[in-house]
Amino acid sequence: MSDSYDAITGSTAAEIASSVRGLIERGSLAPGETLPPVRALADSLGINRNTVVAAYRQLAATGLASGHGRAGTRVASPDPVAQEGFAPRSADRPAHARDVGTGNPDPSLIPDPSRALARAAGRPVLYGSPVVDPELERWATEFLGADLAPDELRITVTGGASDAMDRLFTAMLAPGDRVAIEDPGFLTGIHTLRIGGYPAVPVPIDDEGITVAGLRAALEQGVRAIVCTPRAQNPTGVSLTPSRAAELREVLADHPYVLIIEDDHFSLLSRRPYASLIGPGHERWALVRSVSKFLGPDMSVALVATDPRTAERLGMRLRPGIAWVSHLLQRLALVLLTDAETRADFASAAEHYAARNDAFCAALARHGIRCAPGDGLSVWVPVADAASDVTARLAEQGWIVRSGDEFRVSPDSPRSHHLRVTAHDLTDAEQESLAAAIASA
Structure with a gap:
């Protein structure tokens, strides 16, 4: 020294x-x-x-x-954060291994945008034009506003949920500000905090969402923002219950200037009601709904509803013609989101994911593993041994799954005893085989 x-x-x-x-x-x-x-x-x-x-x-x-x-x-010695998507190839990975840790939607359930492209194309957009396409703004105001208690809201469009979080942090926080985030949590959210220099304060979750005691503890540590997933929490699939949301709003009533960011990524595919932390008197908030789960990650569009002050700060980082989201993408998203046939496809996809997750949990139960299917694209599977040990054994059997350790907010958090498994695209026989492999591993 x-x-x-x-x-x-x-x-x-x-x-x-x-x-x-x-x-x-x-x-x-x-x-x-x-x-x-x-x-x-x-x-x-x-x-x-x-x-x-x-x-x-x-x-x-x-x-x-x-x-x-x-x-x-x-x-700084930032711990690497795992990335969403397919597992990287490695020398010790069997060539025949099946990757069931991706967290990806089924490509066959993502609508083909070619039919909608002609309707989305049209007038050129020039410098000085509004950042948000006016027609999309009107639709999004109704879509997001229907679920929000505050009287006043503004709509912004960002390049996906992770872009929204990054811009919100940069606009509303200073490096070093503490941010509360669910533990285990969303990989991209954890990564965004680490590279931005915002210390993450882990908040535990149970089967009703983030805990009241955990939120209180985070607020006592002086967090300036809270990141919450109201439905289909990644990786656990937990959704915030209305009763828990009411308890959390009561706690937050004494902290109206703490920024609340709700990442409702599974909105149109969810089988759970939307319950919010955002109370009618809260001053700083943002509800983010991306289209990646139902229109595909490559669409890179997220609708963001915020209070007027947050919208003003966020808008400073979305300057016309420089940092806006392509209006062609905005109009294409609007055409697809308002098309009756496409909305019917969303409903079918939602039923598919729910049914396949239910089926996989039933297969696990037949092998002595009890778990709730939750909501979302994956299933959070409890295991008796350390998750990292189980994932290694499963890899030897030809199954690549995600260890719960990858979703820990802090490397100092306890070792995980859960796996995140994406099994919605497996046949019944494949699900049975995977369930048997997990039980034996």
């Missing part, structure tokens, strides 16, 4: 941050290494402690360092 004192120089926050950055780039400070305590470095440099605090904040804002409370500030 004394070497670090001598190596770090500077009399201003910018100079100190630049000095630390140089040491990191040269390898003199390694990932995970603790920086000198604020008081000690300030005394060593003969400067005010607030200057060192400001320097460390600058380092955190650029992702070079991270605060760990009483454990001090460390050189």
Whole structure:
């Protein structure tokens, strides 16, 4: 530590941050290494402690360092976050292995957009045009507004749910602000927090959604935002119940300026009612509904309803002609979302996912594994042994599943005893075979 004192120089926050950055780039400070305590470095440099605090904040804002409370500030060593989609190929993966950990929708249930393209094409959109297509805005106001208590709302369109979260964090938070997020949680949400320099505060969930005690604990830690999945929580499939939502709104009534972000990604495919944390008097909120689960991830469109102030801040990062979502995509999404035949396809897809998840849970039950089918594209399967051990054994049998460890918000969280399995596209015989393999593993 004394070497670090001598190596770090500077009399201003910018100079100190630049000095630390140089040491990191040269390898003199390694990932995970603790920086000198604020008081000690300030005394060593003969400067005010607030200057060192400001320097460390600058380092955190650029992702070079991270605060760990009483454990001090460390050189950033971000733990890798698994990605959604297909598992990466590896040398020890059997060539015949079946990947049932993707979390993907069934491609055959994603509507073919070719029929709608002619209706979506038309007038050119030029600089100075509205960021949101006016017709889509009118439809989205009714679609999202029907489920929201606040009287005033604004509609924004982003390039998917992850883009919405990233823009909301950047617009409404400062690096270093704490954010409450479900644990286990959505991989993209966890990744967005880590690379943005926002410390994640894990909030446990049960079969009714995030817990009241967990939310209270997060608020006591000073979180500035809360990320919640009201339905089909990924990875567990849990949906927020109306009674739990009412309890959580009561807790949040004393914190009206904490930003609530609800990621209702499964909206048109869900078999659960929408229950919200957003109360009528809440000041900062956003309801995000992407189209990726029913129109496909490549559509890259999310509808975002917010309070007027949040919309204003968010709109500053969606400038006309520069950072807006393509109006062609917006109009194509609107054509598909309002087409009667396509909406019937959504209903059929919803029935398919629900029925196949129910069937897989029934297959597991026949092999002594009890689990609720939940909502969404996957099933959260409990296992007796550590999930990482079970996934390794299943890989040897030709099945690639997701270990619950991948969805932990913090590497310090307890080891998981769950698997996330995407089995909706398996036949009955394949589901039975997979259930038997999990039981034996």
